[in-house]
Amino acid sequence: MSSFTPQDELAIATIRTLAVDVVGKANSGHPGAPMGMAPVAHVLFSRFLNANPKNSKWFNRDRFVLSNGCALQYVLLHLLGYKLSLDDLKAFRQLDSKTPGHPEAGHTDGIEVTTGPLGQGFANGVGLAIAQAHLGAVYNKDGFNLINNYTYVFTGDGCLMEGVASEAASLGGHLQLGNLIVIYDDNHISIDGDTAVAFTENVEQRFLAYGWQVLHVSNGDTDLGGIYNAIAEAREEKNKPTIIRLRTTIGYGSKQQGTHGVHGSPLKADDIAALKIRFGFDPEEKFAVPQAAYDLYAEFGKRGATLEAEWNSQLQAYGQKYPNEYAELTRRISGELPTGWEKTLPVYKPTDPAQASRKLSEIVLTAIIPSLPDLMGGSADLTGSNLTKVKSSVDFQPPSTGLGTYAGTYIRYGVREHGMGAIANGLAAYGGIIPFVATFLNFVSYASGAVRLSALSGHQVIWVATHDSIGLGEDGPTHQPIETGIALRATPNLAFWRPADGNETSAAYYVAMTSRKTPSVLSLSRQNLPNLVGSTIEKAIRGGYVLHEEENEDLTIVSTGSEVSIALEAANKLKAEGIKTRIVSLPCWLTFDQQDEEYKLSVLRSGAPILSLEALSTAGWEKYSHEQYGLPAWGASGPYLKVYEKFGITGSNIAVVGKKVVDFYKKKGGEVVSPLIKAFHL
Amino acid sequence: MSSFTPQDELAIATIRTLAVDVVGKANSGHPGAPMGMAPVAHVLFSRFLNANPKNSKWFNRDRFVLSNGCALQYVLLHLLGYKLSLDDLKAFRQLDSKTPGHPEAGHTDGIEVTTGPLGQGFANGVGLAIAQAHLGAVYNKDGFNLINNYTYVFTGDGCLMEGVASEAASLGGHLQLGNLIVIYDDNHISIDGDTAVAFTENVEQRFLAYGWQVLHVSNGDTDLGGIYNAIAEAREEKNKPTIIRLRTTIGYGSKQQGTHGVHGSPLKADDIAALKIRFGFDPEEKFAVPQAAYDLYAEFGKRGATLEAEWNSQLQAYGQKYPNEYAELTRRISGELPTGWEKTLPVYKPTDPAQASRKLSEIVLTAIIPSLPDLMGGSADLTGSNLTKVKSSVDFQPPSTGLGTYAGTYIRYGVREHGMGAIANGLAAYGGIIPFVATFLNFVSYASGAVRLSALSGHQVIWVATHDSIGLGEDGPTHQPIETGIALRATPNLAFWRPADGNETSAAYYVAMTSRKTPSVLSLSRQNLPNLVGSTIEKAIRGGYVLHEEENEDLTIVSTGSEVSIALEAANKLKAEGIKTRIVSLPCWLTFDQQDEEYKLSVLRSGAPILSLEALSTAGWEKYSHEQYGLPAWGASGPYLKVYEKFGITGSNIAVVGKKVVDFYKKKGGEVVSPLIKAFHL
Numbered sequence A, B: 001m002s003s004f005t006p007q008d009e010l011a012i013a014t015i016r017t018l019a020v021d022v023v024g025k026a027n028s029g030h031p032g033a034p035m036g037m038a039p040v041a042h043v044l045f046s047r048f049l050n051a052n053p054k055n056s057k058w059f060n061r062d063r064f065v066l067s068n069g070c071a072l073q074y075v076l077l078h079l080l081g082y083k084l085s086l087d088d089l090k091a092f093r094q095l096d097s098k099t100p101g102h103p104e105a106g107h108t109d110g111i112e113v114t115t116g117p118l119g120q121g122f123a124n125g126v127g128l129a130i131a132q133a134h135l136g137a138v139y140n141k142d143g144f145n146l147i148n149n150y151t152y153v154f155t156g157d158g159c160l161m162e163g164v165a166s167e168a169a170s171l172g173g174h175l176q177l178g179n180l181i182v183i184y185d186d187n188h189i190s191i192d193g194d195t196a197v198a199f200t201e202n203v204e205q206r207f208l209a210y211g212w213q214v215l216h217v218s219n220g221d222t223d224l225g226g227i228y229n230a231i232a233e234a235r236e237e238k239n240k241p242t243i244i245r246l247r248t249t250i251g252y253g254s255k256q257q258g259t260h261g262v263h264g265s266p267l268k269a270d271d272i273a274a275l276k277i278r279f280g281f282d283p284e285e286k287f288a289v290p291q292a293a294y295d296l297y298a299e300f301g302k303r304g305a306t307l308e309a310e311w312n313s314q315l316q317a318y319g320q321k322y323p324n325e326y327a328e329l330t331r332r333i334s335g336e337l338p339t340g341w342e343k344t345l346p347v348y349k350p351t352d353p354a355q356a357s358r359k360l361s362e363i364v365l366t367a368i369i370p371s372l373p374d375l376m377g378g379s380a381d382l383t384g385s386n387l388t389k390v391k392s393s394v395d396f397q398p399p400s401t402g403l404g405t406y407a408g409t410y411i412r413y414g415v416r417e418h419g420m421g422a423i424a425n426g427l428a429a430y431g432g433i434i435p436f437v438a439t440f441l442n443f444v445s446y447a448s449g450a451v452r453l454s455a456l457s458g459h460q461v462i463w464v465a466t467h468d469s470i471g472l473g474e475d476g477p478t479h480q481p482i483e484t485g486i487a488l489r490a491t492p493n494l495a496f497w498r499p500a501d502g503n504e505t506s507a508a509y510y511v512a513m514t515s516r517k518t519p520s521v522l523s524l525s526r527q528n529l530p531n532l533v534g535s536t537i538e539k540a541i542r543g544g545y546v547l548h549e550e551e552n553e554d555l556t557i558v559s560t561g562s563e564v565s566i567a568l569e570a571a572n573k574l575k576a577e578g579i580k581t582r583i584v585s586l587p588c589w590l591t592f593d594q595q596d597e598e599y600k601l602s603v604l605r606s607g608a609p610i611l612s613l614e615a616l617s618t619a620g621w622e623k624y625s626h627e628q629y630g631l632p633a634w635g636a637s638g639p640y641l642k643v644y645e646k647f648g649i650t651g652s653n654i655a656v657v658g659k660k661v662v663d664f665y666k667k668k669g670g671e672v673v674s675p676l677i678k679a680f681h682l
């Protein structure tokens, strides 16, 4: 074991007092957990964690996730020498600071994933560990253990109560992720008080059931040797993830230690003063960092810089011996896509047979996966329905199962949508991997908590969301999405694509693949869709375009996905009645909104009314149309054509509706102005 | 133990062949699970389950939940004598039938809760069992064991992989729900094939960790005695919920038994014929039910009718001895609210002090709970923030914990939002209880899967969703809802209320309480809100109303919640510039949409532009306004007034925006028509 000195005690006291000052100055935040977890944080970072604060993106760094996201992480980053000053700490929870209320990936140097929403960080950790296991299996060679980092996750009672963490823990155990080490801050306190009120399960036994190694440290407040030994033992176990239950006292050092009084509110002034005296600090001084503490953590930085330098030489030697692997790995690390991958995207003619867009998605995956090893993903137990497993792909599985290898790219997520979404965020955060995940569109909502964090964090996660409307037919309203489309469209930085045919499906993948900081949900049909006259990849990648043009139109119908061909059918019927109808396909609002004003106004132009058509809730369509047709409430169970008929989503009925719209606007008189023309834009 | 006869074998074979025919005729559905679970279903219903098919609403009936919802339930309901004919079975998965693809509560006689979306039924079962434990504790008296039913849940691998079920299982163990019995169909198969690919945890050990009694039956295909004994043993354990792991063969009797080939697709014709011959049925005959099977299940009906009659006499005797409890219990069973409860709703004057609407919600709960014992609920570990525990309420806890009693109404949900929402659906489905649940608005999305089933099933669940915008300030974008409002508003039959002050908060509760088939989400502020001139409960219960009237206005601002007072501030500033601005408060879209056309057009009238203002995504607001102001993307971490200022949601900036809108429409010319005037309505 390692020996610990008074310098270590001082460093721990510094973390504690600094956390108290950070929360105190902000007058907002959670002081208790940082105070309780200071010892384990210190032991982990000073003795084990490999990372270089001067290059927080070094690829083989150990990943650290603070699942119960709080000020602790900012305090550590500062002390360790990341780009976070004492002034940044003083600006904790202040507007436009580097230290927002909860850590955000991409916002602050050294933050791997966004945490705060409970359970997410834990599941991200499973994703980070999968990424390491996979890339290690693909690129490591004899004598070149290039990718072998650990993933360390700090978690609390709150995270472990969340279902998303349970899902990820079960899968993590199945996958035997030996480089994943979770430290559970077992302080018996959550916001409602003693965990005795709601959380009395045997956590150790639960994790044993999942197949984890379970260790514990009974005195996490002061037993540095015990903490050291537990982490060392965890690192030795290479065939199972480890959880270390660390019994700590929340708010250790405060008069209120061990109570929920220190969970979510700053300490009182007299408590802070007493605590500083107890730890040998000046009670009057704020944000004090003894030079000895900085010195101690400077060793962390030195160790990391040395390790990175060694790794870089190793990588160069690897490049000599394995030029192809080297080229691919460094390309993936850089975030570049391979040259020409997009040439493999399928292109369709209108005479090509009608196919379900979930099938078109499978054709895309089959075409692009051979040139895109970056794609790694799977389905939440709906592989045969989502059509996400292509023939060439191998299961990502522990070799001992005989079902695949860690070099495999197809992940069997089980029926764990929320865990899947959060794990995918971890895969994306690791780098070198573009994760895709799959379920029915309706069940993407099970994962809402993870999806919004993909978007907030800029994680490129691609959802293959099939069975995307009443078009799934018999499974009925429990499975037919209504509100899901607008929920996703209203999420900032999330591209919701609903392609109408083969070319649009290829376009959706093109934009999803090239948008490296934006997650995408591809909303795909169960039922067959014809290939449309007028659709091209080039047009569709603009998010919206004129599929069928008419001069001096009487009506424009704007539609998406499986309803575009129904809109065309309506247009044909209207033509017979002398009503000229343009058709606009608008597969992705986010992408269309990013086009220039002139283009957008040419697509959704003034002069004639615009009617929207989609077999989902009409909510939000008012932005792009004057009139809206869709589902008034829930869908229905039955063969899909009958369900469409029940709700009037047929060529004939939409023609009737279209005529009504034309008559209404004629009667109303005056100019019909594009809905895009507004007094202001946000 | 019970003895089983060839008649039992015949009944089981009938369930199996009927399930095969039902799925075969629909050419859609899941035959495997019903075939595998036929024996346990038969033993449970023929020997244990107490219910009266002639009155599926008898209050003390045993509750049965088929969490892995499939055709099995319809087959059973028919055989047992519920209002479901053989013709209804033949119409399985056909449009407008009583037998939609997955069972829907309120749609089909005898269905307790809506299942199909995995994990939900399991968690509903925990809610049903809590309801029994609670009502039993409140109303049972010496000699009057009025409420003592069991809740039986059938569940499969899929449900047990879902986090929502894990959350509910952990809480169910903590709560020591002795009358909850779960039967786990351990058939080693899910849609992706063998569960070895993703689900290798030790389920028994996991449930032991949760504090459950764990039993198992190794041959669930034919060992009727073993099944009987396990259920009998489960019923004896009164201090723990029980899970019985029942090893079965999916699709038992089919050529493909034990494979995922029988999971989600109908059997082939030759397989059906062979199976029928194996079970002694005519291979040519479809939907055959031997009279002996009907006769056997007629005993179930007789037993149930007798039990109900006995219970009714007991209830009458109870009424003699305990007239007050009797009156309250029968009122609750009938679904009536107590007379005059609404008189306790607080009423405010503009001179009353500003308060956060979460605080106003606490004041409502404090006022109404004493006269509404029906209200039972709690928070997902945010009690002190959601302000949901009123002084008079006692924790619902197992007496052995010393923390409360089963008669208590306050549920400590732990950090388990999805489980909480699904448990609340079970509480509502039981009857006699109006469940409320609480978390931050942003984390309602963790429970989306349950919320949409509240709405689809017509379960009156009330969400106290506090910290409802950037107004929560320092916690930052990870906690600030953006898309949550429109996601909930776009869900059919879900009332999303965002009250602006005290009277509107009372109005929200009034409508939420009196809408017995509609769930409500009350979106409540962290920050203080002034009481507004012009707000009354009577006006607000219409969902939208003119808060501040002006004749010949230049502008109307429509707003909700914490932004209404900001709109008023803007109106005052505009007035100084000679711009007359009406203010409309629109706290609930669903309720407003239900008002008569004339009223709605009087509120959002033609003649001047309407600008919407809300500190959320603007998506959907185009339905009620010409121009929309809101958040363009994510919020920010900081003191809330600074965050509001950053995004221009201040009286002065909205005045500037309002002026821009007025100028734009003046310049545009022509009549400004109400956005509510449309060519057609869905």
Ligand SMILES: [Ca+2]
Pocket: A156, A157, A158, A185, A186, A187, A188, A189, A190
């Ligand atoms: Ca804790």
Ligand SMILES: [Ca+2]
Pocket: B156, B157, B158, B185, B186, B187, B188, B189, B190
């Ligand atoms: Ca199964």
